[in-house]
Amino acid sequence: MQQEEAVEQMLEQGGIPISQLCNSRVNIDLLQCPICFNILWKPIACGQDRCFSSFCQFCIESWLNQKNAQSTLEEEEGTFANENNCPKCKRVFIKTEIPLVKVLLSQIELKCVHQDCIQVIPYEEYENHIINCKEKKKQCRGCQQYILQNKLEEHETECSQIPVECQKCHKIMPKIELEFKHDKYNCIDNLFKIQDQKLENLYNQYLICDDIINYYEEKIGRMINGDLIVLNEYNFFTIFNANYQFTNDNLYIARLVRNSYNYNKQKNDFLHFYVDYHFTTGLEGYEWRTRLIRLRGNLLIGVCSSQLSNSVDFIVNRLGEVKKKEENDNRYHIIRKVNFTFGEGDVIRFQILPFMQCLRITNETRHLTFCFNRNELQEMGDQYFSFFSLEYQGDALQFL
Numbered sequence: 001m002q003q004e005e006a007v008e009q010m011l012e013q014g015g016i017p018i019s020q021l022c023n024s025r026v027n028i029d030l031l032q033c034p035i036c037f038n039i040l041w042k043p044i045a046c047g048q049d050r051c052f053s054s055f056c057q058f059c060i061e062s063w064l065n066q067k068n069a070q071s072t073l074e075e076e077e078g079t080f081a082n083e084n085n086c087p088k089c090k091r092v093f094i095k096t097e098i099p100l101v102k103v104l105l106s107q108i109e110l111k112c113v114h115q116d117c118i119q120v121i122p123y124e125e126y127e128n129h130i131i132n133c134k135e136k137k138k139q140c141r142g143c144q145q146y147i148l149q150n151k152l153e154e155h156e157t158e159c160s161q162i163p164v165e166c167q168k169c170h171k172i173m174p175k176i177e178l179e180f181k182h183d184k185y186n187c188i189d190n191l192f193k194i195q196d197q198k199l200e201n202l203y204n205q206y207l208i209c210d211d212i213i214n215y216y217e218e219k220i221g222r223m224i225n226g227d228l229i230v231l232n233e234y235n236f237f238t239i240f241n242a243n244y245q246f247t248n249d250n251l252y253i254a255r256l257v258r259n260s261y262n263y264n265k266q267k268n269d270f271l272h273f274y275v276d277y278h279f280t281t282g283l284e285g286y287e288w289r290t291r292l293i294r295l296r297g298n299l300l301i302g303v304c305s306s307q308l309s310n311s312v313d314f315i316v317n318r319l320g321e322v323k324k325k326e327e328n329d330n331r332y333h334i335i336r337k338v339n340f341t342f343g344e345g346d347v348i349r350f351q352i353l354p355f356m357q358c359l360r361i362t363n364e365t366r367h368l369t370f371c372f373n374r375n376e377l378q379e380m381g382d383q384y385f386s387f388f389s390l391e392y393q394g395d396a397l398q399f400l
């Protein structure tokens with residue numbers, strides 16, 4: 001920064017350096033700021049009896065602010081300091097003005113800060129002169145040289161380094177470059193770069209849109225295809241899938257999100273989802289292991305011959321009751337009871353072994369084994385479904 005600018009800034013902050021003083025008729029000791037040691041600028045005095053010290057407005061204000069900040073700090077630490085003290089007499093600073101100081105200041109004459117200016121300036125006109133002095137220089141936006149401010153406009157119209165914009169490619173460059181170096185090839189090159197950037201932005205936006213479209217396509221696909229959800233290699237066929245939430249996080253894989261209400265039965269009812277379906281021809285053994293993550297109500301495990309919800313043929317509930325629906329009777333009858341129950345955190349194995357005696361359940365290591373004989377299977381038609389069913393909202397299970 002040039003010295004001139006530094007001095008201008010000094011006027012906004014502290015006082016005028018003593019080096020700028022022209023006449024020595026005045027006793028300068030009275031007109032010196034005790035904080036910055038320069039000639040007082042916009043003076044303010046301490047109004048305490050026998051003090052009357054004068055300071056530059058900027059100097060005393062910064063001093064008091066600093067003191068305030070310090071005393072808040074000390075207060076926080078539990079010690080109390082006298083804030084707002086005069087730096088001279090140490091008593092509370094009472095702001096006042098002393099006319100004599102102003103009279104004395106008005107008698108001094110100062111040198112201009114701008115080089116080449118030979119004017120002697122009365123104190124009261126100093127600020128005005130500094131700003132408007134004919135010798136004041138400003139920096140050229142192009143070549144960075146300091147030029148007399150009243151010549152600057154003229155200089156900048158001629159300066160070869162002044163920044164200008166190409167009207168075709170809108171690149172900003174020094175005037176000399178635009179006139180002698182920037183040919184149509186440079187221009188086209190810049191235009192390409194701009195278009196490239198635009199294309200890249202568009203492409204990024206396209207990728208984001210594509211992701212969103214894929215997500216919704218998949219979601220809509222699921223809705224159109226009914227209830228088939230392929231997840232972690234299991235096929236889930238749900239009847240009232242709105243009530244179930246399938247997730248692929250590790251906590252749970254299926255969770256009942258709200259209670260279901262059966263309007264025919266006029267009460268809350270179980271809803272279930274099919275884990276898989278099997279054809280009686282070519283039947284092989286199936287096995288699942290599941291952990292009961294949350295279980296307030298019943299877990300039903302069952303087998304049914306139809307995909308429709310009301311025709312469940314066998315069920316096992318959390319009490320270990322094995323129920324079978326009798327022919328021509330809509331009610332389930334307990335046909336067996338096992339001596340264990342299902343509880344939260346349990347891992348149970350659910351196994352279908354075909355061509356054996358129907359629905360064998362063992363309690364060893366909490367395995368449930370569903371077995372069917374050939375006749376039983378024929379009664380069930382050519383396909384059957386195995387299912388899990390949860391009763392209460394929030395109940396969840398995880399397939400292992």
Ligand SMILES: [Zn+2]
Nearest residue numbers: 033036056059
């Ligand atoms: Zn000062």
Ligand SMILES: [Zn+2]
Nearest residue numbers: 046051086089
């Ligand atoms: Zn004082």
Ligand SMILES: [Zn+2]
Nearest residue numbers: 112114117133
């Ligand atoms: Zn001047």
Ligand SMILES: [Zn+2]
Nearest residue numbers: 140142143159
């Ligand atoms: Zn210039």
Ligand SMILES: [Zn+2]
Nearest residue numbers: 166168169187
């Ligand atoms: Zn251009």
